[in-house]
Amino acid sequence: MQNLSKETLHELNLPISTIKTNTQMLNKALTDEKSQKRLARINTACEMLQERYNELDYLIKMQSDEDISEVFDLDELIKQRVLFLNKVYPHVNFNITLSPL
DSSP, X not given: OHHHHHHHHHHHHHHHHHHHHHHHHHHHHOOSHHHHHHHHHHHHHHHHHHHHHHHHHHHXXXXXXXXXXXXXXXXXXXXXXXXXXXXXXXXXXXXXXXXXX
8 A cells, every 4th residue: 555655646746747847837928817817726726736745745654664854944834834825815814923933
């Protein structure tokens, strides 16, 4: 089961990367507002897929006997998450006050 999960995870990475690369190229070429909004929805959906990919990758690593250690800035992680949620819920106003952690 773990091998299947790892292979599936690997196979998901290619389409996610392809979508990201192509939307970046399209973003440079498309100028009308309607196309930009469509492209933004594709980017948001791709970010959601990337999040599921990261979660699955983490779960697979947690099931192995490897020790996982990571240093990160919690305040930066929260900022990134709020920026993402602003895209998904543009009508919601998020107010955050953070200090480095």
